[in-house]
Structures are given as structure tokens and as C-alpha cells.
Amino acid sequence: MKIALLGYGKMGKAIEKIALDRGHEIVLKIDKDSSDYNISDADVAIDFSLPSAAFSNISTCLENKVPVISGTTGWLENYDKAVDLCNEHKGAFIYASNFSLGVNIFFQLNEYLAKMMSNLSQYDISMEEIHHTQKLDAPSGTAISLAEGILKHTDKTAWKLDEAGTNEIPIVAKRIENVPGTHTINYNSEVDSIEITHTAHSRQGFALGAVIAAEWIIGKTGVFNMKDVLNLS
Numbered sequence: 001m002k003i004a005l006l007g008y009g010k011m012g013k014a015i016e017k018i019a020l021d022r023g024h025e026i027v028l029k030i031d032k033d034s035s036d037y038n039i040s041d042a043d044v045a046i047d048f049s050l051p052s053a054a055f056s057n058i059s060t061c062l063e064n065k066v067p068v069i070s071g072t073t074g075w076l077e078n079y080d081k082a083v084d085l086c087n088e089h090k091g092a093f094i095y096a097s098n099f100s101l102g103v104n105i106f107f108q109l110n111e112y113l114a115k116m117m118s119n120l121s122q123y124d125i126s127m128e129e130i131h132h133t134q135k136l137d138a139p140s141g142t143a144i145s146l147a148e149g150i151l152k153h154t155d156k157t158a159w160k161l162d163e164a165g166t167n168e169i170p171i172v173a174k175r176i177e178n179v180p181g182t183h184t185i186n187y188n189s190e191v192d193s194i195e196i197t198h199t200a201h202s203r204q205g206f207a208l209g210a211v212i213a214a215e216w217i218i219g220k221t222g223v224f225n226m227k228d229v230l231n232l233s
Contacts, residue, residue: 004028004042007049014207067092073141097141099209106198114153123187130182138173
């Protein structure tokens with residue numbers, strides 16, 4: 001499989017190593033915020049770029065009928081446009097806020113717990129996410145996905161960074177050097193607390209999930225997510 005890496009920072013380099021170890025070829029590496037490249041030699045593209053570049057990268061891939069996997073966060077105001085473009089060009093597209101296999105199982109666990117807790121109004125819900133100091137967006141895309149999973153199954157109406165109102169889920173975002181990613185959901189009452197946490201130990205899990213998603217999407221048409229890739233739907 002010939003892979004284009006759109007974004008060649010720490011994640012791009014981790015993806016490159018895993019892809020090569022799995023027998024794939026890297027045919028393009030874009031290190032800067034650039035739209036001046038030829039994507040046509042690639043079988044699939046993996047985008048871990050900047051929020052300012054992600055939609056342009058995804059558009060280029062879809063317009064050239066190259067399946068694209070994107071793990072860039074902070075660009076989702078254009079997500080619906082990307083879906084429309086994918087459908088228009090009969091392309092293939094996966095966006096995930098987190099490609100870690102463990103995190104995607106954690107997403108499912110989070111929704112299952114939210115369903116169980118939905119009628120227990122004595123529990124207050126809160127969230128915390130911790131990432132490395134280079135992370136540009138807050139809260140993380142993973143934290144937003146977790147919050148949206150809770151919103152589907154409770155009477156909460158929104159999430160909010162830091163302090164939140166009665167019907168909102170507060171998310172505390174911390175930035176600490178050399179932390180790949182930790183996400184915690186807490187249900188707290190006067191008598192006890194229930195807490196679930198996912199802790200990433202390195203970027204390798206994110207990179208492996210992205211490569212697995214790229215392998216899975218070859219030959220497919222449509223807009224997918226990691227539930228499809230892992231058959232969790």
C-alpha cells in the first residue's frame with residue numbers, strides 16, 4: 001500500500017515507522033502547511049496536520065479519489081463540507097478524534113456507563129483531560145467525543161470548558177509536558193464516586209490505529225468512523 005503522510009510531525013513519524021514495519025511504502029511526506037503537492041501516486045492518505053491545513057488536505061484527497069484518514073482536530077467546523085465532498089466524488093473518508101484501539105473501546109464503555117447512570121440524578125458528571133504542552137486545542141477532540149457520547153444518553157444539554165452550568169458537563173483541560181493523553185469521566189455523589197479513565201502510554205497506539213484504518217478503507221466508498229473499522233457498531 002502506498003501511503004501519503006499529510007503532516008510529518010511526531011505523529012507522522014510514528015505512523016511512518018509502523019507503516020513501514022507492516023510492509024507499506026511512504027510515497028509522500030508533507031511537513032508544512034502546504035497545498036502544493038501531488039497526491040495521485042498514493043493509494044491512501046493519512047492526515048495528521050494542522051487545523052488550518054486539514055480541510056484543504058482532505059479536499060485534495062477526495063477530489064483526486066484518494067481515500068483519506070484524518071486525525072487532525074480543531075477543524076470540525078468544515079466536517080459537513082468534507083462529508084458532502086466525499087459523497088460528491090464517491091470517495092472514502094474516515095475522521096476520528098482518536099485512532100487508538102483502546103480509546104475507541106473506551107468510547108463504547110463511556111456510552112454504556114452513561115446509559116446506566118442516566119436515571120441517577122444524584123450523581124454529578126465531570127471530565128478531565130491531560131495532554132502534552134504542544135497540543136494546540138482544548139479540550140481535546142477525544143474529550144469532546146466522550147462528552148458527546150454522554151450527552152446522547154443523559155439530560156445534559158452541552159459540555160463546557162472549566163466551569164459549567166446545571167445542565168452542562170464541565171471539562172477540565174490540563175497541559176503537562178510529555179503526557180500523550182489521559183481522559184477521565186467522573187460520576188460523583190455525596191456517598192460515592194464512579195470513575196473511568198483511559199491513559200495512553202505513548203503515541204504508538206494512535207499511530208497503529210491510523211494505519212489499520214488506512215488498510216481497512218482501501219476499496220471502500222463512503223464516510224466511516226472507527227466503529228466501522230473495529231466492527232463496534
